[in-house]
């Protein structure tokens with residue numbers, strides 16, 4: 001199976017500080033790949049390279065097997081890459097439909113085509129089996145944390161997305177809302193998308209991922225199938241960069 005995303009030998013520095021060292025990373029269609037690592041390990045930096053926010057210093061970037069080089073978020077979006085950042089970037093004063101189409105509004109003549117946008121937003125939410133959100137004309141200010149996360153994720157798949165990266169989608173959520181968001185994450189993959197999930201929560205990672213990639217001090221310690229690794233081994237990769245036969249050699 002050709003990975004949707006295949007990064008090889010990625011280096012990234014900020015000034016004299018090298019944050020990513022020779023990182024390989026793959027994400028397959030229909031799978032959730034968890035990206036784990038301690039604070040400062042380089043997860044966000046890697047994701048920003050994927051999303052075209054940062055240009056790479058060195059390395060190869062293949063998308064659907066084709067070499068590419070996204071140099072802006074717009075380039076990444078055009079390929080089918082969507083990043084849902086932790087702050088979600090939703091506008092409180094706008095409703096769900098307006099948020100989902102923000103910056104990419106549908107127009108008819110000179111005016112906004114609300115009925116088409118409303119139909120498409122409703123269709124995407126229903127395709128994702130989201131039933132917990134109510135009317136799509138509700139303002140985002142009135143939504144709970146989990147509902148906001150749902151809107152941000154639905155916005156990401158409204159376009160012809162192939163790869164969706166979710167940065168800690170359940171970080172601030174309660175138990176029931178976390179469960180709903182994880183189910184949504186799983187459904188995205190079941191629809192054929194490649195999903196990358198950044199998480200510090202091992203229970204969430206084991207509940208939903210097919211593969212786990214562990215970054216340690218800017219190096220990829222291991223990327224393995226979730227069924228081939230234990231909870232304890234992942235924690236060792238995160239904290240020490242190695243675990244038994246897995247991980248970085250001294």
Ligand SMILES: Nc1ncnc2c1ncn2[C@@H]1O[C@H](COP(=O)(O)OP(=O)(O)OP(=O)(O)O)[C@@H](O)[C@H]1O
Nearest residue numbers: 014015017019037038039040041042043044045046
């Ligand atoms: N624009 C920047 N300029 C300089 N250093 C940066 C920049 N962005 C990130 N870094 C540094 O790169 C390292 C990795 O940061 P990054 O945010 O990628 O880690 P992370 O794994 O996402 O951490 P966390 O789990 O805390 O979000 C940190 O030491 C950080 O200070």
